[in-house]
Amino acid sequence: MQSNLAVALRLGAVFLIVSALLFAHHGTATSYDNSKTFTTQATVTEFRYANPHPQLYFDVKDDQGNVAHWSGEIAPNPAQLIQVGWGRKRSEAALAPGTVITITISPSRVMDAHVGLVQKIVGGSGELVLGTIALNPGGGEPTPKK
Amino acid sequence: MHLFAVLAGVLLFSSTLFAQGRGGPPLARIAPSDKAFDPHDLSGIWTRNGTPGGYGGGGTCADCGDRGFSNDVPPFTPLGQKLFDANKPSYGRLLGSADAAAHPEEAIGRRRAVPPANGTDPYQYCNPEGVTRALIYPDPVEFIQLPDRIYQHFEWGYGIRTIWLDGRKLTDDPDFLRWWGFSTARWDGNALVVESNGFDPRTWVDHFGYPHTDKMHLQERYRRTNYNTVELTMTITDPQVYTKPWVSQTKKFHLLPKDGIKTVDGWTGLLEDVCAPADEVDQFDKRVRDPAGGVTHK
Secondary structure: OOOHHHHHHHHHHHHHHHHHHHOOOOOOHHHEOHHHOEEEEEEEEEEEOOOOOOEEEEEEEOOOOOEEEEEEEOOOOHHHHHHOOOOHHHHHHHOOOOOEEEEEEEEEOOOOOOEEEEEEEEOOOOOEOOOOOOOOOOOOOOOOOO | OOHHHHHHHHHHHHHHHHHOOOOOOOOHHHOOOOOOOOOOOOOEEEEOEOOOOOOOOOOEOOOOOOOOOOOOOOOEOHHHHHHHHHOOOOOOOEOOOHHHHOOOOOOHHHOOEOOHHHOOOHHHHOOOOOHHHHHHOOOOEEEEEEOOEEEEEEOEOOOEEEEEOOOOOOOOOOOOOEOOOEEEEEEEOOEEEEEEEOEOOOOOOOOOOOOOOOOOEEEEEEEEEEOOEEEEEEEEEOOOOEOOOEEOOOEEEEEEOOOOOEOOOOOEOOOOEOOOOOOHHHHHHHHHHHHHOOOOOO
8 A cells, every 4th residue: 555655746746837837937927917816607619729829619508598608728738738648639639619517717807708717627527637737827937036 | 054044045045046037056067167158159058047957037047147238228208208208017016016116227118017808918929029038038948050141049939030241241221120120240250240120119128128119220249258157248228229339237147958948758959839819819818817907808
C-alpha cells in the first residue's frame, strides 16, 4: 500500500501539471470577471481546437426555456492541452456538437455579452474535460521588486 | 500525518510558486549539470518555460527571469512617452484596478492592461513578435548552429531568425526594415555577442507595450554557463525613445532533451504554435475576444 505521503505527492504532481495551465499566454484575462464565475448545464454547438486560442460555443437554456448562445475562450493552447493528454481527437470527441456538459464560466465584464472564459468542463460521464482550464486572473504575472 | 494535510501542504507550496509567476516545479532538466560542454556550442532546444514539459506558454521557470524586458525602465524622451502612451497592452495588471494600485514598485507599463478588444497589441493580429519579445516569451527556441550562422527557431509563432557569424558588419541605415531585424555576431571569449538593427518599429520590446523606433540597436550577450543553461542579457540603445541604454533582466534558458516535446502521437521536436489569422483574427478575435471587450461585428 502506498503511503499517504506518496499519494499526496502524486496528487500534488498532477496539480502542478494542471496548475501550469493557469497562466494566460495571450493576455486575455483582462476581459473577464472572475468574481462572477458561475456553473451551468450547456449543450455544445461547436468546438475549435486551434492555436493560439481554442474556442467552445454552446447553448444555455434558462428556466423559461429561453436559449442563449454563448462563446467561450479556452485558455490553454493545444501545446498546453497535449501535456495533460488532451490531443485534438480526444478533445473533439469529448466536445462534439450536441454534447451536454456542465460548464463553469467567468463571464465578460461587458454585461450580457454571453462570452466567457471557460474555467471547467465536466462531461456527461463526470469526466473533467480538457483538464482544469482556469486562467490566471491577472492576465499577466507579478514582477520582481526593483 | 493525514493524507489531506500533506496534500494541502503540497498544494500550498505549488500555489505559492505559481502566484509568483515563476511556473513549475524544480525539474531535473533545469538543475546545473557537470556534464561536459563546449561553451561555443549553443545548439539545441532551449526553454524558459515553467511547465513540467518545458513548453506550452504560461509562466517562466523559477530562475529564468520574468516575462518583461526589465522592470527598471530608463526615462522616456518626449517621443518615447508618446509612443508608450499610444500602445495599449493586455498583459499585466488591469488598468485602474486595485491590484494595479497595490503594486507601485512595478513600472507603470506592467500596470496598464486593457481587454484585448480595446488594446493595440500587434500580436493579437498574428503579426511577428520581433526579436526581444520572442526571446522573452517562455516557449522553446531551437538554436541551429552552422559554421557561419545561427538560426533561432521559435516555437511560439514558428518564426525563424538568422544571426550571421561570417564576420559581416551591420549596415548603418538598412534600406528595408525587417520584423526580425538584421543580426551579426562574434565570440567575445565565451560570450556570443549579437548586434542587430533594422527593426520594424511596429513590434514591441515586450508584451507590456514598450516601444522602439527603427533606429533601435540591440545587443545580446549569450553565455553557456553549464551544460543545461544559457544566460542572456540584452541592451537596447534607442535614443529617440529612451534617454539611456536599457539593459534587460538576465534571462536564463534551460536545455530540453531531444524528446522533451512530444505530441500525443509521440512525435518529438518543436510544435507548430502558429498564430494563423484564419484561426485567430477571423474566428477567435471576431467571435470571442471582441465581444468579450464590448466590440461587436455585424
